[in-house]
Amino acid sequence: MVTLTVNGKRHQIDAAPATPLLYVLRNDLKLNAAKFGCGLGQCGACTVLLDKEPVYACLTPISVLEGRNVTTLEGLGTPDNPGPVQRAFIAEQAAQCGYCIPGMVMRAQALIDHKPRASESEIRDYMAPNLCRCGTQIRILRAIRRALSETHTAEVVR
Amino acid sequence: MNAPHSRRAFLAGTGALVIAFSMRDAFAQGVMPAPGVAPAAKPSPGDLSKYPRLDSWIRLEANGHVTVFAGKAELGTGVKTAFIQCAAEELDLSASSITMITADTALTTDEGYTAGSHSMQDCGTAIRYAAADLHATLIELAAARLSVNATDLKSANGVITAPDARKVSYGELVDGLDQHRDFRAETRIKPSSALAVMGKPFDRVDIPGKLTGGEMYVQGHAARRHVALRAWYDRPATAPGSQVSIPPRSKNCPASSRSFATAASSRSSPSVRSRPFSPCMSWKMSRAGDDQTKLPKQSDTQGGAAGAAA
Numbered sequence: 359m360v361t362l363t364v365n366g367k368r369h370q371i372d373a374a375p376a377t378p379l380l381y382v383l384r385n386d387l388k389l390n391a392a393k394f395g396c397g398l399g400q401c402g403a404c405t406v407l408l409d410k411e412p413v414y415a416c417l418t419p420i421s422v423l424e425g426r427n428v429t430t431l432e433g434l435g436t437p438d439n440p441g442p443v444q445r446a447f448i449a450e451q452a453a454q455c456g457y458c459i460p461g462m463v464m465r466a467q468a469l470i471d472h473k474p475r476a477s478e479s480e481i482r483d484y485m486a487p488n489l490c491r492c493g494t495q496i497r498i499l500r501a502i503r504r505a506l507s508e509t510h511t512a513e514v515v516r
Numbered sequence: 517m518n519a520p521h522s523r524r525a526f527l528a529g530t531g532a533l534v535i536a537f538s539m540r541d542a543f544a545q546g547v548m549p550a551p552g553v554a555p556a557a558k559p560s561p562g563d564l565s566k567y568p569r570l571d572s573w574i575r576l577e578a579n580g581h582v583t584v585f586a587g588k589a590e591l592g593t594g595v596k597t598a599f600i601q602c603a604a605e606e607l608d609l610s611a612s613s614i615t616m617i618t619a620d621t622a623l624t625t626d627e628g629y630t631a632g633s634h635s636m637q638d639c640g641t642a643i644r645y646a647a648a649d650l651h652a653t654l655i656e657l658a659a660a661r662l663s664v665n666a667t668d669l670k671s672a673n674g675v676i677t678a679p680d681a682r683k684v685s686y687g688e689l690v691d692g693l694d695q696h697r698d699f700r701a702e703t704r705i706k707p708s709s710a711l712a713v714m715g716k717p718f719d720r721v722d723i724p725g726k727l728t729g730g731e732m733y734v735q736g737h738a739a740r741r742h743v744a745l746r747a748w749y750d751r752p753a754t755a756p757g758s759q760v761s762i763p764p765r766s767k768n769c770p771a772s773s774r775s776f777a778t779a780a781s782s783r784s785s786p787s788v789r790s791r792p793f794s795p796c797m798s799w800k801m802s803r804a805g806d807d808q809t810k811l812p813k814q815s816d817t818q819g820g821a822a823g824a825a826a
Contacts, residue, residue: 377746384744391729394744432729444727451719455592455734456726463727492592 360420364389365433375421379413380404382420383430391431391460395489402488405461406430412468431460434467442512443467446505447498454492462488466502474509481506562641563587564699567625571695573646574603576654580674580687582607582614584643587627588635589619589733590722595635597720602640605713606647606705608671609686616721619733649703650695657689 360371362379364387371382383389383406392415395403399414406415407429435441440448443466453459462485469476469484476484481502490498559565567573567587575583584603590596596618604611617623619630627639651671658676659666661684670677674686708715726732 381744381746389729390731430729431727435728437724437728437730440724440728447727448719448723451723453592453720453723453726456722456732457734459726460729 360424362420362423362428363426364428365430366427371420373420376419378416379406379418379420379423379428380415383415383428389430389432392464393457393460395457395461400489401458402461402465403458405464405488407464407468410468410471412465429464429467431463434463441467442508443470443501443505446508447501450497450501450504452494452497452501454490454494458488458490458492458494462490462498466498466505469502470505470509474506474513476506478503558701560642560699560701561645562643563625563627563638564642564645566627567642568698570646570649570697570699572625573643574650575695576650576686576690576693578687578690580613580685582609582686584614584616584647585620585624586616586618586635586639586643587625588639589630591630591733592722592726593635594720594722595630595640596722597718598636598714599640599643600721601714601716601718602644603647605711606644607651607674607686609674611713611718613674644705645703646699648705649700652700652703653693654686654689657693658684661689 360373360375362369362371362382364383369387371386373382373386380392380394383392384394392406393403394416395401397416399417402414404415405412407413407427408418408423409427431444435444443463447453447459447463465485465488469481473480473484481499485498485502560568564573573585575585577583582603584599586595586599588595588599596616599618600611600614600616603609603614603616655666655669655671655676658669658678662669662678662682664678668679675683676686676689677683722732724730
């Protein structure tokens with residue numbers, strides 16, 4: 359039994375300790391946003407946040423997750439109440455098939471948390487591990503710039 | 517063919533092909549028949565030729581709501597949104613009054629694969645003509661009810677208005693409307709100059725779900741699976757020509773293979789976790805085993821058989 363905290367909820371998971379987090383998210387917790395892409399940590403479709411860091415859920419064994427917080431796309435908002443990064447992606451219509459998008463949004467969330475004033479080249483460098491085969495990158499970059507600038511605006515209002 | 521294909525030559529060739537196709541289809545669909553010229557006998561537009569019943573594609577309810585059915589799936593190309601635009605356009609109805617159902621085996625037609633740029637050509641065309649046929653019928657019914665000429669009626673947002681401002685809603689005309697009938701071949705769609713919804717920017721209806729972990733389809737399979745198995749390959753650290761011997765665990769488990777794949781559920785016992793068979797595997801190295809320069813050639817010629825164990 360491993361205790362996982364996912365999107366603020368604690369779960370007792372009955373799985374082998376070496377089981378990658380992605381299988382637990384999808385099979386046990388029915389959180390289907392994170393996708394199986396390559397299973398090798400090379401495409402980013404499975405990206406989730408571990409505490410505030412982006413990790414590949416397909417490679418991260420659940421045995422190292424005790425006492426840490428996992429955030430998936432579902433933890434950022436709902437269709438009726440999307441979070442700021444999700445709103446920016448919707449506003450820019452930044453998805454085609456959508457397979458890479460949950461990973462893209464999670465990595466973008468980490469970027470905004472760590473570097474709220476990231477430059478264009480910093481955005482591109484930070485997002486480089488996540489691949490999109492549809493060709494939505496330009497819209498994704500636009501959405502990230504929108505999310506960053508809206509974060510600044512929110513700070514000013516505060 | 518000794519000369520290498522250049523990208524330019526390839527694009528030039530395919531470009532010509534695409535143009536030839538689109539011209540033929542445009543005429544075949546009869547989008548813009550010349551006024552006063554009787555159309556020649558031709559198959560029904562799009563997949564109406566396979567499923568001619570109007571209510572295979574579109575259904576109007578007494579509350580004025582319309583449900584549209586497509587046998588094509590939304591794979592991220594935006595067709596679900598485009599189908600709504602097709603129906604809204606020909607029905608003079610707001611998109612919010614339309615429920616769009618795509619690729620549901622219990623409800624929609626079977627339009628085969630969603631591939632090859634056929635969704636708008638076959639399904640979008642059928643929806644557009646079915647909607648236009650339904651709209652024409654509603655105008656005829658309204659003309660009879662209001663005792664005016666059909667050509668004097670105007671429709672917008674699901675309401676038909678007479679010159680003297682009397683109105684009748686689509687929903688009020690459902691009583692007595694036969695929707696389970698064949699498409700009428702004389703149906704005409706709007707000319708492109710009159711389009712108000714199609715060809716205009718429109719937020720894709722599938723995107724909010726894709727941004728929040730909702731169910732979705734991708735090419736080839738539904739992205740939501742009930743249980744995903746873990747699987748991995750075991751290969752020797754040297755050349756792919758090597759063979760592995762494994763004590764057989766089932767009749768599906770080969771005793772000897774060049775590579776070995778394993779699948780396991782996350783419920784598997786801790787002993788089946790990363791390399792369950794490694795202790796009992798013995799790799800028989802080929803003579804060229806350690807010559808890395810020969811790897812690509814060996815990979816091409818030898819390939820590998822795969823076994824599976826649960």
